[in-house]
Amino acid sequence: MFNVLSELEKFRAEDIPYSRVLSSMCTTPLPIALKAHELFIETNLGDPGIFAGTWKLEQKLIKMLGELLHNPNAKGYICSGGTEANIQAIRAARNVIRRERKIDRPNIVVPESAHFSFEKIGDILGVEVRRAKLDEEFKVDVASVESLVDENTVGIAGIAGTTELGQIDPIDELSKLALQLGVPLHVDAAFGGFVIPFMNKPYPFDFELEGVTSITIDPHKMGMATIPAGGILFRDEKFLNALIVETPYLTSRYQYTLTGTRPGTGVASAYAVLKHLGYKGMKQIVDECMRMTALLVEEMTSLGFEPVIEPVMNVVCFKTEKAEKIKEELYRRRWVISTIKNPRAIRLVVMPHVTEEVVKGFISELKSVLRSV
Numbered sequence: 001m002f003n004v005l006s007e008l009e010k011f012r013a014e015d016i017p018y019s020r021v022l023s024s025m026c027t028t029p030l031p032i033a034l035k036a037h038e039l040f041i042e043t044n045l046g047d048p049g050i051f052a053g054t055w056k057l058e059q060k061l062i063k064m065l066g067e068l069l070h071n072p073n074a075k076g077y078i079c080s081g082g083t084e085a086n087i088q089a090i091r092a093a094r095n096v097i098r099r100e101r102k103i104d105r106p107n108i109v110v111p112e113s114a115h116f117s118f119e120k121i122g123d124i125l126g127v128e129v130r131r132a133k134l135d136e137e138f139k140v141d142v143a144s145v146e147s148l149v150d151e152n153t154v155g156i157a158g159i160a161g162t163t164e165l166g167q168i169d170p171i172d173e174l175s176k177l178a179l180q181l182g183v184p185l186h187v188d189a190a191f192g193g194f195v196i197p198f199m200n201k202p203y204p205f206d207f208e209l210e211g212v213t214s215i216t217i218d219p220h221k222m223g224m225a226t227i228p229a230g231g232i233l234f235r236d237e238k239f240l241n242a243l244i245v246e247t248p249y250l251t252s253r254y255q256y257t258l259t260g261t262r263p264g265t266g267v268a269s270a271y272a273v274l275k276h277l278g279y280k281g282m283k284q285i286v287d288e289c290m291r292m293t294a295l296l297v298e299e300m301t302s303l304g305f306e307p308v309i310e311p312v313m314n315v316v317c318f319k320t321e322k323a324e325k326i327k328e329e330l331y332r333r334r335w336v337i338s339t340i341k342n343p344r345a346i347r348l349v350v351m352p353h354v355t356e357e358v359v360k361g362f363i364s365e366l367k368s369v370l371r372s373v
């Protein structure tokens, strides 16, 4: 008899396990997240009257995330990921500003280091995306941001945990600038949102800074929830309300989400992880990721590599002209890393699945690769 499950298993076996992946910002979900996911597998938050319990849970989770980000009154929802969260943040900012004043051709100012989701935003929302320069530490240059802002600017953005280098922009300075110019400030903490609050050194990046209007924070990255689970939070409900459309045939009267049908699994799994680990447990995981990052730096330095910047969080890049070759050869051996172009470097993301054993295995494979490239 034809067995579809064994067919599925064959496809799945072709995937590379996370234990050989040092390029992704996603990771193996915690076991408690998987249990929660299963329990909510058929839920649809697009119809909250039917899934009233799931909807209540989402409100609780948003409050928890708000508390983590210094604003228990923040409003938002759990979405498909950082891309959707960023789209919605900029869409809301554009709509709010457009209501307040006449805008001919809206633009936003983002760091050169911003994630490629901002390219999509420009295209989808019809806003011009202006890229501000970075300083020598790869943080956005606030003077460059200021110089790009004009009367058509509907928002500026800062990144708390850049995709390539894990750098944190000077969000406090951007916040001051945003208040001074009267423009919304979106903070993309898709990755850093579940790292920075647990780090030993404080980096102000969230709603404690008065100018911060919205924050992207993704449970399916360092929040160890199941995919898909992104998060978008607004300081002020008027931004969420600026996204509303009517939903005549559903159990709700209106919707502020981008997608219609949307899973409750991300809500349940993210909630389960946070409740299960608590602040202390999350901190232990972040501490361990930082310890593994330091170990990687030590091992890589002894192989002659130099980091592009001293790692700020659990992402680290090492300069090499052979970056592409190394990446390709590792991939042939079923190890996955990524590269950056400026400067040419290999990029390693040290997620919770990157244990000491993984680091040792990776370094040993890399040594062999270096002999062949």
Ligand SMILES: Cc1ncc(COP(=O)(O)O)c(C=O)c1O
Pocket (backbone or CB within 6 Å): 025, 080, 081, 082, 083, 084, 086, 115, 117, 159, 161, 162, 163, 188, 189, 190, 191, 218, 230
């Ligand atoms: C800083 C940042 N923002 C946004 C995103 C996009 O997130 P997603 O892939 O969940 O849409 C990423 C992805 O890595 C990211 O690093």
